[in-house]
Structure formats: structure tokens, C-alpha cells
Amino acid sequence: MAQQNLLSAVIMRTCFSSSTRWSLLSVRLVAGLLAGLVAWLPAPSARAQNQPTGVILGLLPETVPGVDAGELLLAELNCVGCHAAANPVKQRLASKRPPTLGEGGLRITPQYLRDFLTNPHGDKPGTTMPDLLHGMAAGEKAEAVEALTHFLTSIMPAPAATAAPTGDLFVVQRGKQLFHSVGCVACHAPQEAPPAAAGAAPDLEALKLVSVPLGNQARKTTVSELAKFLMNPLKVRPSGRMPSLNLNESEATAIAMYLQRAQLTATDAGGAPVRAAGLKYEYFEAGDGAKIKFDKDKPVASGSVERFVPTPAKRKDNFGLKFSGVITLAKAGDYTFYTSSDDGSFLYIGDTKIVDNGGVHPPQERKGTIKLPAGDHPILVTFFNGGAGFELKVSYEGPGVAKQEIPTKVLSHLGRPMLPLGETKFAVEDAKVARGKELFVSLNCLSCHQVKGVPTDGLLAARDFAALNPAAAKSCVADQVPAGLPQFYLTASQRAAIRATLAKRAALSQPLGHKEQVGRTLATFNCFACHARDGQGGPGTARADYFGVNGEVDLGDEGRMPPTLHAVGAKLQASWMKTVLTEAGAVRPYMATRMPQFGAANVGHLPAALELADAPADAPPQPNGFAPGAAEAAKHGRRLVGTTGLSCIACHNFAGNKSLGVPALDLATTGQRLKWDWFRRYLLDPASLRPGTRMPPFWPEGKAVNKDVLAGNTEKQIDALWMYLARKNFTDLPVGLVQGKMEIQATNEAVIYRNFIDGAGSRAIGVGYPEKANLAFDANDVRLALIWQGAFIDAARHRTGRGVGFEKPLGGNVLKLPAGPEFAVLADEKAAWPTDAGKKAEFQMRGYRLDEQQRPTFRYSFKTVEIEDFPTAVAGEEDPFLQRTLTLKAATPVDNLWFRAAVGAKIVAQADGSFLVDERLKLRVTGEGKAVLREVGGKQEVIVPVKFNGGAAKLVEEFKW
Numbered sequence: 001m002a003q004q005n006l007l008s009a010v011i012m013r014t015c016f017s018s019s020t021r022w023s024l025l026s027v028r029l030v031a032g033l034l035a036g037l038v039a040w041l042p043a044p045s046a047r048a049q050n051q052p053t054g055v056i057l058g059l060l061p062e063t064v065p066g067v068d069a070g071e072l073l074l075a076e077l078n079c080v081g082c083h084a085a086a087n088p089v090k091q092r093l094a095s096k097r098p099p100t101l102g103e104g105g106l107r108i109t110p111q112y113l114r115d116f117l118t119n120p121h122g123d124k125p126g127t128t129m130p131d132l133l134h135g136m137a138a139g140e141k142a143e144a145v146e147a148l149t150h151f152l153t154s155i156m157p158a159p160a161a162t163a164a165p166t167g168d169l170f171v172v173q174r175g176k177q178l179f180h181s182v183g184c185v186a187c188h189a190p191q192e193a194p195p196a197a198a199g200a201a202p203d204l205e206a207l208k209l210v211s212v213p214l215g216n217q218a219r220k221t222t223v224s225e226l227a228k229f230l231m232n233p234l235k236v237r238p239s240g241r242m243p244s245l246n247l248n249e250s251e252a253t254a255i256a257m258y259l260q261r262a263q264l265t266a267t268d269a270g271g272a273p274v275r276a277a278g279l280k281y282e283y284f285e286a287g288d289g290a291k292i293k294f295d296k297d298k299p300v301a302s303g304s305v306e307r308f309v310p311t312p313a314k315r316k317d318n319f320g321l322k323f324s325g326v327i328t329l330a331k332a333g334d335y336t337f338y339t340s341s342d343d344g345s346f347l348y349i350g351d352t353k354i355v356d357n358g359g360v361h362p363p364q365e366r367k368g369t370i371k372l373p374a375g376d377h378p379i380l381v382t383f384f385n386g387g388a389g390f391e392l393k394v395s396y397e398g399p400g401v402a403k404q405e406i407p408t409k410v411l412s413h414l415g416r417p418m419l420p421l422g423e424t425k426f427a428v429e430d431a432k433v434a435r436g437k438e439l440f441v442s443l444n445c446l447s448c449h450q451v452k453g454v455p456t457d458g459l460l461a462a463r464d465f466a467a468l469n470p471a472a473a474k475s476c477v478a479d480q481v482p483a484g485l486p487q488f489y490l491t492a493s494q495r496a497a498i499r500a501t502l503a504k505r506a507a508l509s510q511p512l513g514h515k516e517q518v519g520r521t522l523a524t525f526n527c528f529a530c531h532a533r534d535g536q537g538g539p540g541t542a543r544a545d546y547f548g549v550n551g552e553v554d555l556g557d558e559g560r561m562p563p564t565l566h567a568v569g570a571k572l573q574a575s576w577m578k579t580v581l582t583e584a585g586a587v588r589p590y591m592a593t594r595m596p597q598f599g600a601a602n603v604g605h606l607p608a609a610l611e612l613a614d615a616p617a618d619a620p621p622q623p624n625g626f627a628p629g630a631a632e633a634a635k636h637g638r639r640l641v642g643t644t645g646l647s648c649i650a651c652h653n654f655a656g657n658k659s660l661g662v663p664a665l666d667l668a669t670t671g672q673r674l675k676w677d678w679f680r681r682y683l684l685d686p687a688s689l690r691p692g693t694r695m696p697p698f699w700p701e702g703k704a705v706n707k708d709v710l711a712g713n714t715e716k717q718i719d720a721l722w723m724y725l726a727r728k729n730f731t732d733l734p735v736g737l738v739q740g741k742m743e744i745q746a747t748n749e750a751v752i753y754r755n756f757i758d759g760a761g762s763r764a765i766g767v768g769y770p771e772k773a774n775l776a777f778d779a780n781d782v783r784l785a786l787i788w789q790g791a792f793i794d795a796a797r798h799r800t801g802r803g804v805g806f807e808k809p810l811g812g813n814v815l816k817l818p819a820g821p822e823f824a825v826l827a828d829e830k831a832a833w834p835t836d837a838g839k840k841a842e843f844q845m846r847g848y849r850l851d852e853q854q855r856p857t858f859r860y861s862f863k864t865v866e867i868e869d870f871p872t873a874v875a876g877e878e879d880p881f882l883q884r885t886l887t888l889k890a891a892t893p894v895d896n897l898w899f900r901a902a903v904g905a906k907i908v909a910q911a912d913g914s915f916l917v918d919e920r921l922k923l924r925v926t927g928e929g930k931a932v933l934r935e936v937g938g939k940q941e942v943i944v945p946v947k948f949n950g951g952a953a954k955l956v957e958e959f960k961w
Helices: 002-012 044-048 069-076 087-093 110-118 138-154 169-179 204-208 223-231 249-259 430-442 492-503 505-509 514-524 556-560 574-582 606-614 630-641 667-673 676-684 714-725
Strands: 275-277 279-285 301-305 319-329 333-342 345-349 352-357 364-372 375-385 391-398 401-405 411-414 751-757 761-768 773-778 783-789 812-816 823-825 843-850 856-862 865-874 881-889 897-904 907-909 915-917 921-926 932-936 939-945 952-960
Touching: 069 087, 069 492, 069 514, 087 505, 110 138, 138 430, 169 249, 169 319, 169 375, 223 249, 279 411, 319 391, 333 345, 333 352, 333 375, 333 401, 345 364, 345 391, 492 505, 514 606, 574 606, 574 667, 630 714, 667 714, 676 714, 761 856, 773 865, 773 881, 897 915, 897 921, 907 939, 921 939
Parallel strands: none
Antiparallel strands: 275 411, 279 301, 279 319, 319 375, 319 411, 333 364, 333 391, 345 352, 345 375, 352 364, 391 401, 751 761, 761 773, 773 783, 783 812, 823 897, 843 856, 856 865, 865 881, 881 952, 897 939, 907 915, 915 921, 921 952, 932 939
């Protein structure tokens, strides 16, 4: 009878009409819902009385120009899921898709499902999940809820076979920091005051009224399920309202454990002991132990130990250990902590680093002091070994405690497994599953949720969208929604907005204009919570202090606040916007808040819409950074960026290299991100495009500050900067960017550095010349391997620690010369060049001799030919260059001997007899034989025949680059 009464209520109560469909928008629409922007919020008094009123989707939509609040609500509540609409209407609304149920979804606890289905808006105020069971008798509702709970549980993924994780106060602490810094609290209510509020601390209770609700996470699911969801929310919620924040497993687990921290202290969280003696540990392995990221990498093993000892290590080098737990102090006062380690170690109390003993080094001790109250304090120690031997000792001293290794008796860790609150044994009953499946169909849940194996037969037909009567007394937007109809608990303003939009619904058949489409998308995905555009949006004063930086970075608001989106379509290339929106592209590593990923299906249209909405019609095309002459201009641009020009690198990172000062945005990304027109206008007047920027004007009133480069011509300087920054290969780093810790300098004579040099092998011979043109000779392959300009090399890597690894040239404009042998015997000028070099190819290195200026002449042989190779540096008008004299002697001349001077993708012979290689190198070779430009294997080569005269031959090679 109860079932018949329920079906009768469903049939007799109509939504907008006498025949309708309605939707159970979601039985699993729970934690972290990020809907678009709209909400007429419930009055604080109503919330205080626990009266469910209104849906919360974000900021007030009436403040967003061009965004119709009612239209946004129609999309977010998925009204066309029940009320069939024409394709143009559906395309314009782009309604929110429901969460995934069944396979591919999350596993939710039965106790949470019961609570949520019984009273969605009471359990999670502000949810867009409608209440379909309101107005039913208590027993009838309980029966329906129980049946639906059994059915929904039956289609969920199987529970994970792994054991529940035990609580970890350090992980909880890290989750707290991440939740309040990476962007979660832009939409969700903060749960703690900001660490360093600029003004009065925000009213956390008031912020709940304007924040997307989270629901009871501790009751809803497990730590592992929530972490899995946080790593890939689009899999479960494809609508993108809950975006990905690019969290790794460690970060997602930390946030999940923080949000479910109530599981640590609740009386029904499990029977395991709260405390266990000793510490928890995690063990890591890597090719280079110094590069282990303890907060990101996945441990190889984990367990517990009595104290801080490296015994869990499973090998002798390149491993790491992370110890965490609680230290109990008997008295308050100043405590000094020590780590003695080989190699690096760090010690934290709470979230404060006390001991920094980092780096690769022999055994050494470091210490730090902190004032602490008596009681329990989270303690964390990380330790890594980078090779050879290892040791670790952690000590302390304080009030009543002489210096000693920290004993087991004061160390403990949480031993309680984290289990969902209210968990009891639950067995799925077939009869209830069948009944729940019937209800799932009859309640029209399938209008939104597609579930495998559940047919759509039995869905009730609803009046088409075009025929809806917004003034109907019995509808889901009526002032009093009858029992049996979807009850969203809309506010009066929300109901009025929907009615107003329906009254002019013909407009919904027309596509949105570009500006309207942009506004609608930014509102839907709550972009205005972080970004401002056209005077709207951006972090409000109550949340501004949650936007911070990674590390200690002094960039002001530019370093911590997401950039404005005003006219962004005129600023950024569409390809870069696509990279940012759908491929996790980012250029501000110093900014703690992360750019969310909403999914290409949801925001893939936005780059084109922004470009069409913002780009000026007369904007000039992008210049070609690789056109003829661009390389020459780029050399001037390189000088301007460096310390001998405008010193841009004093503030800006470049191609992954740190700046000389604050780490501002990496300039090497300019060409792939910015549009030329915006770039030019910005350089001429930075403050006009970014008010409040710290970027100084270098061309005030259009006049160049630097008069030395390009005679101070403003347009030529800006053009040169673009030609340099638009290049993708930055082997020619700006002058002064890389500062050597132990720089070897050539002053009055040449200097030689023999060691591992990147690009020149393990037997490299580096030569630095006073003229600031340098080279590296590969003694293994017997060839000139590298040439570069500026600073020579940094010896710090090889003269400190264990001296491992290859060192890169310290200067810029680094050019790698062709691999393989430089001389070869060919059958004819079309024969392929051999690949074997060094001894395999009959080359023999015979050393070198130095002249009075300490310049080396390299001596080597090939077959029966003795070769002397004498490079010299020449100070040029603009840049230094290299000349190389090759003298060959043979008692019996070798026939068909060739010298390969260049290999490139594009080599162009010049009128003066030189060759331009890949728009970077101007090469000239003189000798008795004539140089040949040929194409082999998809590449071009310059080869020169060696002509002996009286048993001797000579070649002179000149490099200008």
C-alpha cells in the first residue's frame, strides 16, 4: 500500500503540468560540488534554524554582466533532463551533467546515503540535489530510502582490498595547509583562519553561507576513496563543476585525511588503540636520493620503528626515509633539536622547520631551537642518502633533559584506522535492491543518471520545455512545491529568476554571443572566485589572505593573486589558453593557488570565445621569430634581457633557470603565450595593462632607457626582444643569468678545465679564452663538441661533495657541434658519413701542447694522418667568435679523405662563400678543396675534401654565432 501511495503521489502531483518527469539529480551529489555562479542565499536566520532554503552555486549572478540568472539556474538544475528541449536550447544551456553512478563512481557509505536521501538539504544545505521524498509519511519515506540505499550500494564499485590508513597528525597538518592554499577555499568555506591575516580574521560561519557546501565527509566515505576522487574528479563528476587541482596521491590523501579528521577522535571510529609507541616511517628509493620529493613521491614501503634510525633502508645508497609521529614534552621551555646525518636531513615541529641539514655531505650535525609548551607536538624528520655510506642520529635537549638521542618513551604515533563515522555491518538484500531499482526508474532518476543495466522503460513523460507554464500553481518553482515533485528549496529570488527566463524562453533558441558566452562560462565554473574581468570577481576581502605563495617570494599581490582576465583574449594566444585550461599549463610556480582543470568537454570552447570577444580587429599578426634576419635581431634581444642590457633576469626566471633576484614569471615562455601586439603595448606602458604591476617602464614616453643597444631605437629594441623571446631553443641564455659558485675565469690567458662536461663527454677538455668565446673538446670521440660565449664554467659541482655529474657551460649561446667523426674516408661525395668515432674509427688522442698564452693545440691521429688542431678566440664587433686551424701531415697521403664542417636542418650557401647553418651559425672553411653542400638522410651537410700537398694539408674553420 505504501508503494502504491508513493506512485499515486508521483503521478498526481505534476511539475509545471499535469504530465511531467522530474529528476533525482543525484543520490551521490556530495562533497566538493563546484556548481557555476548563482545563488540567492538563505538568510542567516533560516540557516541557523536548519531550514533548507536555496541552492548555493557561488557568487551572485546578477553582478556578472550578460549572465541571465534564471538561465544559469535552468542549466545547473538540469531542467531539460526532464523537460525535453530543442537542440538549440540544450546547446545554449549546456546543462550540468550528473555524477557517475555505479561503475566508475565512488563508493559511498550506506549511512551517508540514508541521511542524504532522507533530507538532502538538511544534510548538505545548498545542494542542487532535489528532495523527491518530501511530504511523505515517515514510515513510507524510510522504506523508500532504505530500498534506494540498497540499490545504489549494489551498483557501486567493489570496496578496496587495502586496509584503512591509520591517522597521521603530520598528514592532517599538511592537508590543512593544502586545503587552505591550493584553491579549495576559493569555492568551499575555509575551516581555519588564514595563517597571517592582513586584517581581522574572517567570520568562518558567515563564509559558510556563501560557499559551495562540502557535506559530512567523515561520514560519507573512506580516505582512499576521497583521495581517489580528488586526484581525478572529472571521472566521477564529468560536468567539471568540481575541477581537478592537479593533486598527486600524497597531496590528495593529505586533504582527504584533513577533511575526514573527525574519524580520528570519534568514539565510533574503530577499536584500535589511539596511540602506538614509536614512529611511523615511509621508505623511498630513487636514482638520485637527493632528488626524492617526500611530499610527492610514492613510498616503496612503510611501517613503524621505535625511534629515528635508518634501519628500514633496503639498500645502501640513493634512498630516503620519512619519520612522523608525536613527541611528548614534560616541561615547557626552549628545546634544541639536532640531526647528525650523511647525507641530508630536515626536522620539523608542527609545520615549522627547526633543523636544516640538507645537501649531499659527509656526516655533519646541525641544530635549531624552538620554545614549546609541555605536551604533545607533531614531529617529522626526512633523511636521504645520495650515495656511498649513510648515517642518521636525531637528538634533543631542553628543560630537565640533557642532550641525548630522542628516546622511544617520548615518541608515539596514531594507531587508529580511519573509518567512516557511523559505520556498521551492511549486507545488500536482493528484495530491497529490486525495489530500489523500481523506485530509481519511477522517480525518473534516469532523466539525469544513466546506470548500466537499468532500462528507461517506465519513465513518465513530462511536458516539453517549450510548453512549460511558469505561473503554474503546482510546479517545482511554485511558492509551495507539492509533495511528490522535486523540491530544490529555491529562494523567492531564484524562483522569480527562473520564471522570468521562462517567460522569454524564445531567446534561449539563439546562441550566445561571444562576450555572453565568456561571461556565462566564467560564471558557471566559478572562475570569478579567483579572477577578475570587466570589474567583476576576484578574491573578496574575506578570502584574500588564503591566496599565498610557495616559499618566501616577495612579488606582492602579483605573486599570490590569480591574474586578471580582463581582455585576456587580446593578450594570450589561443593555443596557450587551451594549454592552461585543458593541459595543466602553468607559468607561475611561485603562486600557491593552482589553475583548476575543468575538462576539455566543458571549457574547450573558451579560448576561441575569449579571442573573438577581446581581440582587436586591427591587431597585427604574430612576427615570425625564425624569419631571415630574425636570428641577428635575437642577439640584440639576448643582450637586452641580460645584465649588460635591461637586466630583465634580475627579476624574471628564464628557461628554468632562477633569476638573480625575485623569481618572477619565466620569460622564456613569452613566445608561446603572448600575442605580439599585447607584448609591445605592455612594454611601452606596463601599468596601463596591469595596474599596480611592479614591472618598471623601460621606454617611458616611448624613449629607450638603454641607448647602447641598437642606438636606443625603441621599436627595434622591442622587436629584438620579441625575436629572442619567441625562440623555442634557449641554449643561448641571457648574459649574466647563470652565476657560478666557483667560476673559472679567463682573464689574461686561456684556462683549461678537464672533467665531465655536458655535451662533451666524460673526457672533456674545456677551454676558456679571455675574449669570452669558449669550447669543449671531446677526447673520447676526438672532436670539437661545444662552443659558447660569455662565462666559461662553474667548477663547484666537481670540487664539492662527491663531485658527481656533468657540468654545463656557464655562459650562453651554446652550440652543439655535430656528433660523430670530423674526418672520414668516403667512396665519393654522396656516400653516407660514418657514425663511429674515437678508437672505433681509428682515431687516437695524443694530448695537447700550450703556447705562451696557454692556448692548447690538440694533437690526434686518424689512420696514418697526424693532426694538429689549434682553436683561437677573436674579439668581434658584436660578439666574440672562434677560428680553428687544422694542420694534417701524412707520410703517405690518404685518398678520398673528407672533413665534415657542419650538419643542420637548413644550410644556406652565402655569396661570400660562407654557410648559414639553421639561422644560428655562420661557418666558413678554407683549404685547397672546395666545400660541398649536400643532403643526406633528411639533413644537410657541409663537407670539404682534404687535399695534400707534399704530405701536408691545411684547413681553416671560422665560427660566428
